[in-house]
Amino acid sequence: MPNKKIRTVCPRDCYDSCHLIAEIIDGEDHPKLKGDPTNPITQGFTCPRGTKDLDRNFSSQRVQFPHIRNKKEQNKLGRKCKWDEALQLVSDRLRETLDDYGKEAVLHLEYAGNMGLLTQYFPQRIWNSLGATKTDNSICSKSGHDALTLHYGSSHGIQPENLTTQKLIVFWGFNAAVSSPHLWRLAQQARNQNQAKIVVIDPRVSETAKKADIHIQPHPGTDVAIAYGLANYLSEKGLTDSVFLEKWTVGFEQFREESKKWTITRLKELTGLKPVKIEQFARLYGTVHPSVILIGLGMQKSRNGAEAVRAISLLPALIGLHRAFFYSNGEAYPVNYQYLTGESLTSKSSKVVSQVQLGRHLAEGAFKFFYIYNMNPALTLPNQIVFRKGLLRDDVFVVVHETHWTETTRYADVVLPALTYLEKEDVVIPWGHHYVQKSNRVIQPDEASRSEIWVMQQLAQRLDLKDEWLFQPPWQAIKVAINKALTIPNLNKLLSGTQATLNSIPLDEYFTPSGKIEFASSTASKQGISPLPKQAIIQEEPGQFLLLNSALRNYTHTQFQEIYGEIPPIVHIHPVDAKTLKIKDGDEIQIYNKQGAIQVHTNITDTVPPGILWSPRQFIGKKGKPQNCLTPDTPQSIGNGSVFNSTWVHLKKI
Numbered sequence: 001m002p003n004k005k006i007r008t009v010c011p012r013d014c015y016d017s018c019h020l021i022a023e024i025i026d027g028e029d030h031p032k033l034k035g036d037p038t039n040p041i042t043q044g045f046t047c048p049r050g051t052k053d054l055d056r057n058f059s060s061q062r063v064q065f066p067h068i069r070n071k072k073e074q075n076k077l078g079r080k081c082k083w084d085e086a087l088q089l090v091s092d093r094l095r096e097t098l099d100d101y102g103k104e105a106v107l108h109l110e111y112a113g114n115m116g117l118l119t120q121y122f123p124q125r126i127w128n129s130l131g132a133t134k135t136d137n138s139i140c141s142k143s144g145h146d147a148l149t150l151h152y153g154s155s156h157g158i159q160p161e162n163l164t165t166q167k168l169i170v171f172w173g174f175n176a177a178v179s180s181p182h183l184w185r186l187a188q189q190a191r192n193q194n195q196a197k198i199v200v201i202d203p204r205v206s207e208t209a210k211k212a213d214i215h216i217q218p219h220p221g222t223d224v225a226i227a228y229g230l231a232n233y234l235s236e237k238g239l240t241d242s243v244f245l246e247k248w249t250v251g252f253e254q255f256r257e258e259s260k261k262w263t264i265t266r267l268k269e270l271t272g273l274k275p276v277k278i279e280q281f282a283r284l285y286g287t288v289h290p291s292v293i294l295i296g297l298g299m300q301k302s303r304n305g306a307e308a309v310r311a312i313s314l315l316p317a318l319i320g321l322h323r324a325f326f327y328s329n330g331e332a333y334p335v336n337y338q339y340l341t342g343e344s345l346t347s348k349s350s351k352v353v354s355q356v357q358l359g360r361h362l363a364e365g366a367f368k369f370f371y372i373y374n375m376n377p378a379l380t381l382p383n384q385i386v387f388r389k390g391l392l393r394d395d396v397f398v399v400v401h402e403t404h405w406t407e408t409t410r411y412a413d414v415v416l417p418a419l420t421y422l423e424k425e426d427v428v429i430p431w432g433h434h435y436v437q438k439s440n441r442v443i444q445p446d447e448a449s450r451s452e453i454w455v456m457q458q459l460a461q462r463l464d465l466k467d468e469w470l471f472q473p474p475w476q477a478i479k480v481a482i483n484k485a486l487t488i489p490n491l492n493k494l495l496s497g498t499q500a501t502l503n504s505i506p507l508d509e510y511f512t513p514s515g516k517i518e519f520a521s522s523t524a525s526k527q528g529i530s531p532l533p534k535q536a537i538i539q540e541e542p543g544q545f546l547l548l549n550s551a552l553r554n555y556t557h558t559q560f561q562e563i564y565g566e567i568p569p570i571v572h573i574h575p576v577d578a579k580t581l582k583i584k585d586g587d588e589i590q591i592y593n594k595q596g597a598i599q600v601h602t603n604i605t606d607t608v609p610p611g612i613l614w615s616p617r618q619f620i621g622k623k624g625k626p627q628n629c630l631t632p633d634t635p636q637s638i639g640n641g642s643v644f645n646s647t648w649v650h651l652k653k654i
């Protein structure tokens, strides 16, 4: 009998949203997962996580029953119970909170652990029906989206599959070789087929920088200056496209005036870059077309992140290219998320609080009932000491709906077992490309685990909620929400297995007040923000190191530690700094600042410059303290986004 094949989609928070084929092999217990060769992005391969999701599914770390716990006993799992008992307890506490403190004391928090529409969005209907407090989703990419919107009216850029026709590809603060293996593969194809040059701009020798044709290695936080310097060079050398500037842009004169201040000499001082290197890059950018700049979400998560995104995004307009950048296309498609989440259906308003500063609100006692799913915030939010203090308050009841035991479940009063993506049906809307297909169930669901929709509807029934849309058949809701977004507007086709593409907004449409690219943003002026991108003064903290931190190949944030073991608690340090501090390779040291302290092992390497450290992100240090107790929770001024890469620390040998 031939092996059976089922199509599914990796829903992890990732640029690539791989289309996968699960092959059910006769006589074998579990299917095999591999990348779909017919999908132009996935190209038949996955990252080291994609194929291992099946092992993660069956790992001993799976939550298998509802548990009622004493959250102060963090190392105990608690007592197994039946769904009925757990749901009754959760709905009783929810009802009490609503009666005694009102809807604003109820907080829900979720992110993109599984990006499926029926996992991440539809189950939020219960919270919108109640008018519970929500967060502003500012932990990842929001500041960059807002930054692009100031100048372009929206944040979408090119589709990455167009990378293969480029002649010059710039990865700016983007470690794609690790964080987006399929976009990286497309860039390499451009190099092989099209002799494209790959430039990487990164303060450290990242995995991507190692494979670049040119690596520009500036001081962190100086990207706005580099962009202005580039603009100045292009204008001086007559390499700008004046016809395009005239027809498609406004505010160029102001931008030009500012760029004049960024001479090569001044740039050298601020960025630490050699003039010859800057000129080499500027000349390439001015003469080799077509080109595209891929702007990293990672670089954007810093104090000057949104400003950097603004400045970099304006460069293509100088050389006559419409939006020749890519950041995240998550907002490019007309998917009706408000309908899916019930935001546009409810008559109740909801309070919105900062995700970056959530710990402070929680610790101050603003919430009494806290429902978390699809996220592991006790490792991934900044300023953990404060956040965890909030979780442990006696007057906060914490419910976590999870597939696996995590750091966050250790702080829960009730843990509810969730189905994994392999055990349920869904649709994933990618933010890295525009291909969609139905994500099918691949394996039999775990007996005691339940979907997010099931839990939502059970709670809604117990609370006797009347909004009919809470009980709408989920696929009907998806049909309404995505019909306009599909190029073949036929959900049935999608459901029967056809691969579809999403309609995206054309590159030459600008939704700014002027209808053009605004070098000087009128929206920014109205909001009291500088109309031009602004290079901040780099405020070095004396005696401290700047700790950059980013993703590793084997983990999606905190996921896959069940497979690959713990995220290594290490820090990279330059040999000169190590010598000054008398630190040897592999030493256990303390990294600390005003917020907290963690213990890690050193890795002495010149892939980081002096004064800069690098570590993986979101790990747990040697003595059990999370890396995120060091990261600041002061949001950016544009978009209120996170600033994980602006973490200043001291080092101490233990």
Ligand SMILES: Nc1nc2c(c(=O)[nH]1)N[C@H]1C(S)=C(S)[C@@H](COP(=O)(O)OP(=O)(O)OC[C@H]3O[C@@H](n4cnc5c(=O)[nH]c(N)nc54)[C@H](O)[C@@H]3O)O[C@H]1N2
Pocket (backbone or CB within 6 Å): 013, 014, 015, 140, 172, 173, 174, 175, 176, 178, 179, 180, 201, 202, 203, 204, 206, 219, 220, 221, 222, 223, 295, 296, 297, 298, 299, 302, 548, 549, 550, 551, 552, 553, 554, 555, 556, 557, 645
């Ligand atoms: N393997 C894996 N892939 C992932 C994820 C994962 O967890 N694991 N997560 C996904 C998610 S949610 C995200 S947000 C993305 C993030 O993906 P990326 O945008 O690639 O972000 P990082 O991995 O943080 O890498 C950012 C790079 O920017 C550099 N950088 C830091 N500060 C500056 C600066 O001031 N200027 C410049 N020019 N560069 C700077 C860093 O050294 C780093 O190499 O990855 C996605 N892909």
Ligand SMILES: Nc1nc2c(c(=O)[nH]1)N[C@H]1C(S)=C(S)[C@@H](COP(=O)(O)OP(=O)(O)OC[C@H]3O[C@@H](n4cnc5c(=O)[nH]c(N)nc54)[C@H](O)[C@@H]3O)O[C@H]1N2
Pocket (backbone or CB within 6 Å): 013, 111, 112, 113, 114, 119, 139, 140, 141, 301, 373, 374, 375, 376, 377, 379, 380, 381, 401, 402, 403, 404, 406, 418, 419, 420, 421, 452, 549, 550, 556, 557, 558, 559, 617, 618, 627, 628, 631, 644
């Ligand atoms: N220090 C530092 N911290 C950071 C960052 C950084 O650069 N540095 N980056 C930030 C960024 S960009 C991001 S996007 C966030 C990510 O932060 P999180 O979203 O908290 O990251 P994950 O560890 O992927 O957590 C997702 C959780 O969802 C669970 N899950 C998976 N599938 C399902 C499902 O189908 N149903 C349910 N109910 N649960 C499921 C997983 O088991 C996992 O525990 O981290 C942020 N934190």
Ligand code: SF4
Pocket (backbone or CB within 6 Å): 010, 011, 012, 014, 015, 016, 017, 018, 046, 047, 048, 049, 050, 051, 181, 182, 556
């Ligand atoms: S995590 Fe990303 S690269 Fe890996 S299989 Fe999933 S979508 Fe593909």
Ligand SMILES: [Mo]
Pocket (backbone or CB within 6 Å): 013, 139, 140, 141, 297
């Ligand atoms: Mo992210």
